[in-house]
Amino acid sequence: MxxxxxxxxxxxxxxxxxxxxxxxxxxxxxxxxxxxxxxxxxxxxxxxxxxxxxxxxxxxxxxxxxxxxxxxxxxxxxxxxxxxxxxxxxxxxxxxxxxxxxxxxxxxxxxxxxxxxxxxxxxxxxxxxxxxxxxxxxxxxxxxxxxxxxxxxxxxxxxxxxARNRDLARETVFLRSKVSLRYRHVFAEGASPLLEPLRAAVDKMAQSDAPVLLLGEEGSGRGVLSRLIHELSPRAVRLFSVFDPAEGEHPDRRLFGVSRGIDRPGVPGCIEETDGGTLLIEQAHLLPPALVERLARFLAEGAFARVGGTRRRMSRTRLLFSAPPQGLAPELAAVAAMAVIRVPSLRERPEDIPILLDHLLSLESARDARRLSLTPKALKALEAYDWPGNIREMRELVSRLAVTAPEDRIDIADIPPEMLAEGERPQVLPEDAAELRDMERQQVLSALTRHGWVQSRAARELGLTLRQIGYRIRKYGLAREGHDDAENV
CATH class of the missing domain: 3.30.450.40 (GAF domain)
Structure with missing residues (x-):
């Protein structure tokens, strides 16, 4: 017993x-x-x-x-x-x-x-x-x-x-707050009056399960706000996924999955895989009509069937939609009480441009152990730029400048000419500019050869800093004979 x-x-x-x-x-x-x-x-x-x-x-x-x-x-x-x-x-x-x-x-x-x-x-x-x-x-x-x-x-x-779970939950909350702060930053600090109602809308939507439509230009931060809504919500412990109907074939199968058949296995789609989490549908204005009809039915019923099947499956996936300012197809917009968040373009918040540039430069500085900054003239030029690509374009520019700028102090000459007003663009070099570039290239190559490709010694001879000579090596594609890349000594 x-x-x-x-x-x-x-x-x-x-x-x-x-x-x-x-x-x-x-x-x-x-x-x-x-x-x-x-x-x-x-x-x-x-x-x-x-x-x-x-x-x-x-x-x-x-x-x-x-x-x-x-x-x-x-x-x-x-x-x-x-x-x-x-x-x-x-x-x-x-x-x-x-x-x-x-x-x-x-x-x-x-x-x-x-x-x-x-x-x-x-x-x-x-x-x-x-x-x-x-x-x-x-x-x-x-x-x-x-x-x-x-x-x-x-x-x-x-x-x-x-007890382990409680510790893990506390750690999850802490990490979630760090993630949220990272995503929040591009909208957290700034002088624009548009930001306060935007932040309030995000906080409110984070506590809701209703579908949300984010309207704005490309690169304005719709994806960032979608991720922020997820990270601040109780769904943060579940998956956050992104679906783009323009990527790949058969968007209906990728979104709703494929039922099992005699000649094929069953395959779940994004809505099924993200159950309990958040799914962002990018470029929602490009959804084909048949997919719009399926999505409308899912939003109304909370259930769906895989493509080629009839079995109804429940899903608690929350849908967020990202679309340009003109909005969604009327069939989809009308089916559910969809909250709308309008994301301002960078042109609409010009007072925030210096803050955003400083934030992105600080991120690059931390990544590369540099102290990147802009000269007043360069900052003024970038404030005057209309930023058609919005925050995404700014992020790409800063990443590019972190690699190409020869000095930590970024000047107007380092900024791509197409981003400058006519009067701020550097003067066009004379017709013999190619010859001058060849001369500079040969001068740097000769100094490197004399000093056995020890860059610090060649830089001292030429009166350059290590970063400046490194910039010229990359600019002219110089490489030591028998090596793919120049040695960075």
């Missing part, structure tokens, strides 16, 4: 490793596994800790609650030994060998202590019996003690798992 009790108890210890289960669920599972034991009609686990009074955490049958709680409040030696509970009479404690001198019919309930460990809840396991009528009371009490030890293992394992 002891072996059978132990077998059933051990079979229930595995769920404790499941981080998704709480302690009460794990205890209920354990007691449920014992429900078929002979002689057992009711049982309960009562736990208490330093902060909480004794409480029944799991039970089967209908145990006498007043009898259990009275016994659970017992302190001293009587509260630390297996015992037999009797109605209207004091309990009888088992001796050191677990024996009690009582007839079976005198027992109302059996009790065995649960020692889970320091800083963990302990308590009692109660049962009205764990053996058939032929078993003695001491045998039943010893069986309950074995089971109580298994319960203690379960309590310890589950508490450790839950």
């Amino acid at each position: 002891d072996l059978e009790i132990l077998r059933r108890a051990l079979a229930c210890l595995e769920p404790a490793a499941d981080a998704g289960r709480d302690l009460d669920a794990a205890l209920a599972r354990l007691l449920g596994a014992l429900a078929g034991m002979p002689g057992l009609a009711s049982a309960a686990v009562v736990l208490a800790d330093a902060d909480n009074p004794p409480a029944i955490r799991a039970q089967i049958g209908s145990p006498d609650v007043s009898l259990l709680l009275e016994a659970a409040l017992e302190r001293g030696a009587a509260g630390a030994a297996p015992r037999v509970l009797r109605r209207g009479l004091p309990p009888v404690l088992a001796d050191a060998k677990g024996a009690v001198d009582l007839p079976r019919e005198a027992a109302a309930m059996l009790a065995a202590p649960i020692f889970a460990g320091e800083d963990m809840p302990g308590g009692w396991l109660f049962a009205d019996g764990l053996a058939d009528g032929d078993a003695s009371l001491p045998d039943a009490l010893r069986g309950l003690t074995v089971l109580a030890e298994a319960v203690a293992v379960l309590v310890r394992a589950t508490c450790v798992s839950l």
